[in-house]
Amino acid sequence: MSDLIASAYATLERWYALGHDVRPHAHARFVHDARLPLVYDANFAAGVRAESTAEIDAVLAQADALYAGCGHRQVLWDPATPPALEARLLLEGYALEHEVVLVLEGALAARGPALELRGVETAADWQVFTELCRLDHEEEARKGFHEPWPHAVTEQIAASKRAKSPAVRYQLARVDGVDCAFFSGWPGENGVGKVEDLFTRAEFRGRGIGSALIAACVDDARSRGAGPVLIGALSDDTPKHMYAALGFRPLCVQRQYLLSASV
Secondary structure (H helix, E strand, C coil): CCHHHHHHHHHHHHHHHCCCEEEEECCEEEEECCCCCCCHHHCEEECCCCCCHHHHHHHHHHHHHHCCCCCEEEEECCCCCCHHHHHHHHHCCCEEEEEEEEEECCCCCCCCCCCEEEECCCHHHHHHHHHHHHHHHHHHHHHCCCCCCCHHHHHHHHHHHHHHCCCCEEEEEEECCEEEEEEEEECCCCCCEEEEEEEECHHHCCCCHHHHHHHHHHHHHHHCCCCCEEEEEECCCCHHHHHHHHCCEEEEEEEEEEEECCC
16 A cells, blocks of 8 residues: 555545544544534544454444444444454445545646635634535435435534634635635645535536635645645546546545444
């Protein structure tokens, strides 16, 4: 495994953990946020190295105890995840989810138009961000990516993003007097950064707004120490082609195992 791929998996895990408690265990790391029980990515296990039946039992029991107030259990995969653990998770009814991770190592192939951008900083900004998140979640449900979510889920997901700020910097784009899009950038902690969470209102698409936001957030991440910059895309959705056209190349696959009893 290359140093870049190893650093990429470390960046992916750390991005999710930002803003939440990290609790070490003999065979895993548990990320937990009791304020946000509906958010999968604020409550999960990672770095799991349990191999024997007894070790796996202990990790799953700890997850049950820690996440008793959540309607889910989630385990992040990395290249050192033991095969015996994966097999056990599938036996227990966990579903495998994945997305393609791309990396930008040089310059972007396009930067989009000049935009009016501002950081998401004030309470009013975060309210706008939450409203745009709601539009994003409603569109995802229409596309069949998940069941329709109640507003409480959107509010907690937006709160989980806010908990990552200011390490993760969120940007709003304003076009024709309308706050219509958002994106974020983070430099990482090992020289490999990450940009994430691109959304543009449907009626503003096709105008280069996404490309301009990507350029702004890549620039921000690199100004704060990143070299290579990661971006993720669902393997069955179209943005992956846009990212590739901008110069991101496929690097690895992010996998997570999810057991969900609710949303």
